[in-house]
Amino acid sequence: MLNIISRSLVLKxxxxxxxxxxNLIAGLEKLGYPYMLNKRLDSCERLYIHDDTVALxxxxxxxxxxxxxxxxxxxxxxxxxxxxxxxxxxxxxxxxEWTKRFWLFFGFDRCPMESWATGINxxxxxxxxxxxxxxxxxxxxxxxxxxxxxxxxxxxxHLPYTVLHYDEGYQEEKFKRLLKNTRYVIWLGRQESQGxxxxxxxxxxxxxxxxxxxxxxxxxxxxxxxREERDYKNTTSAEYFDTRCGIKINDFSxxxxxxxxxxxxLTVFEPRQYILEHLSLEGQARKFLGFYxxxxxxxxxxxxxxxxxxxxxWLNAEWYYLFYLKLKQLGVQxxxxxxxxx
Numbered sequence: 001m002l003n004i005i006s007r008s009l010v011l012k013x014x015x016x017x018x019x020x021x022x023n024l025i026a027g028l029e030k031l032g033y034p035y036m037l038n039k040r041l042d043s044c045e046r047l048y049i050h051d052d053t054v055a056l057x058x059x060x061x062x063x064x065x066x067x068x069x070x071x072x073x074x075x076x077x078x079x080x081x082x083x084x085x086x087x088x089x090x091x092x093x094x095x096x097e098w099t100k101r102f103w104l105f106f107g108f109d110r111c112p113m114e115s116w117a118t119g120i121n122x123x124x125x126x127x128x129x130x131x132x133x134x135x136x137x138x139x140x141x142x143x144x145x146x147x148x149x150x151x152x153x154x155x156x157x158h159l160p161y162t163v164l165h166y167d168e169g170y171q172e173e174k175f176k177r178l179l180k181n182t183r184y185v186i187w188l189g190r191q192e193s194q195g196x197x198x199x200x201x202x203x204x205x206x207x208x209x210x211x212x213x214x215x216x217x218x219x220x221x222x223x224x225x226x227r228e229e230r231d232y233k234n235t236t237s238a239e240y241f242d243t244r245c246g247i248k249i250n251d252f253s254x255x256x257x258x259x260x261x262x263x264x265x266l267t268v269f270e271p272r273q274y275i276l277e278h279l280s281l282e283g284q285a286r287k288f289l290g291f292y293x294x295x296x297x298x299x300x301x302x303x304x305x306x307x308x309x310x311x312x313x314w315l316n317a318e319w320y321y322l323f324y325l326k327l328k329q330l331g332v333q334x335x336x337x338x339x340x341x342x
Contacts, residue, residue, distance in 0.1 A: 001306040002028065002035040002289070003043045006050040007325055008073065010038065010316050014172055017073040019196050020095075021050045023118045027285025033303060040312035042066050046292050046303065049074075049090075055314065060086035067296040069093060069288075072116075072193065077229060078108040087111050091295050095194035096239040102216075102232060114291055117194045117240060119284035120275050125203035127272060128180035135159055136182040136206075138197070140166035140189035141219045146211065146252065150186055153255050159263075161186075179204045184246065184262050184269075187211065190219035191235040198238055199279055202271035207246035209262050210238045214250065240279060245271040 004025070008018040028035050041047060041058055047066050049055045051073035059068050071093035075081050092113045094100050100115045135154060139147050147163070154161045164178060166189070175197070184207045187198060191213040201208055213219070217230025238248060246269055249258045292298040315321040 001044045001303060001308070002033065002046045002048055003039050003041070004035055004037050004048050004050060005041070005052050005055045005314055005316065006038065007316055008051050010322060011325060016194075016196055017051050020073060020118045020194075023121055023281055024285055024288060026121060027119045027281035027283075027288075030282040031285055031289075033285070033289065034306075036308075038314045038317040040310055040314055042310055043312065044309055045306055046298060048288075052314075052316065056087065056090075057085060059090055060088075062089070064089070067292055067298055069291055072099075076224065078103050078106050078110075080224075081110065085110075091291055093291075098235050098239055099193045101234055102229075105232070105234075106229065112295060116288055116291070117279060117284060118196070119281035120196070120199045120203050120279045121281060122203045122272070122275060125176070125179070125200040127205035130180040132183040133160065133181045134183065135161040136178055136185045137161055137163045138166070138185055138187050138189060138201075139163055141221045142188045142190060142211075142213075143220060146188055149252055149255065150188060150211070153259060154186075157256075157259065159259070175200075176204075179206055182206050183266060184209060186259075187237060189213070189237050190221070191216050192237055192239070195238055195240065199240060199275060202245050203275045205270075205272035207262065207266065207269035207271050208238070208241075209246055209258055210241065210248045211252070211255070212248050212250050213237045240274075242274055244269060244274045 004021060006021045008015060009021045025035065036043060041055060042062055045065060045067055047068045049068065049070040053074060056070060056074060062068070068090040070087065070090045072095050088111050090111050092111050093116045094103055094113060095115065095117050097115050100113055103113065137147070137150055151161070162178065164175070179201060185201050187208050187210045192198065198208060213235060214233065215230065216225060216232045216235050222230060241248065247258050247261055249255060286300070289300050289303065293300055
């Protein structure tokens with residue numbers, strides 16, 4: 001039995017963090033594994049704190065029999081973690097091996113760390129038999145000259161395209177509609193810790209040409225990164241990717257020849273097969289549950305038989321706290337809307 005503590009899920013706004021936990025739950029349901037959402041922190045032996053820093057502050061106070069996995073949607077960089085916060089009893093998750101290397105490089109030593117990616121919903125993102133009419137340029141926080149270079153190359157080759165602007169706000173149904181008619185995607189995005197949207201493209205069996213980010217700071221949005229973090233180069237826009245998925249390039253001088261290769265090899269790529277093999281819902285849920293066995297000797301099989309230890313709710317399940325979180329969410333959305341309208 002697993003107790004999941006998540007704000008993103010109860011707020012119901014579709015986002016990367018929300019999909020991390022929603023897809024984990026979908027995987028648990030496929031496995032038939034028992035779980036609870038936002039119950040009191042000591043409700044059962046296995047506790048997962050997904051994105052709630054308030055709950056994280058309680059970890060050190062819990063009975064040692066409560067085994068805790070936390071992350072990945074808590075902090076962006078290790079220096080954000082308060083020095084007084086004791087998470088030594090927990091296992092900290094990050095979404096990929098490159099982010100694990102990043103965190104270790106910048107000194108994270110507060111507790112054991114594991115890389116784990118959430119599974120992709122291959123029943124929601126499926127191949128389409130519709131006519132493939134255009135190339136989709138997915139443009140997320142990359143420089144205008146790079147977008148212009150991609151457009152220029154496609155126009156020179158007389159190839160039709162559509163641009164999906166990330167900063168216009170995520171609209172999942174629009175994304176799915178576009179994918180139905182997309183021959184392939186040219187991915188022009190910043191570094192991604194996992195890259196769920198790109199993996200959903202692959203799940204729809206649409207190959208991708210990735211114009212890879214050269215560093216963490218290869219973006220129009222630098223946010224809270226400091227200079228040393230922005231200069232970190234051992235990163236990528238597509239960590240989960242192989243030759244079945246499409247092509248990666250690191251230099252725009254390769255763009256023209258890469259487009260030619262995409263055009264020639266469209267029937268050869270098998271991106272959905274990659275997702276089914278490496279990022280299925282049940283496979284990633286099973287990997288997640290394996291951390292309790294690896295670090296705490298709580299076997300997968302025993303989890304099906306575990307009983308509720310205590311009744312009660314965590315804050316995120318209380319109506320007054322949920323009201324507060326929704327007001328906070330509206331404020332964030334207003335800031336994003338103002339940013340987009342500049």
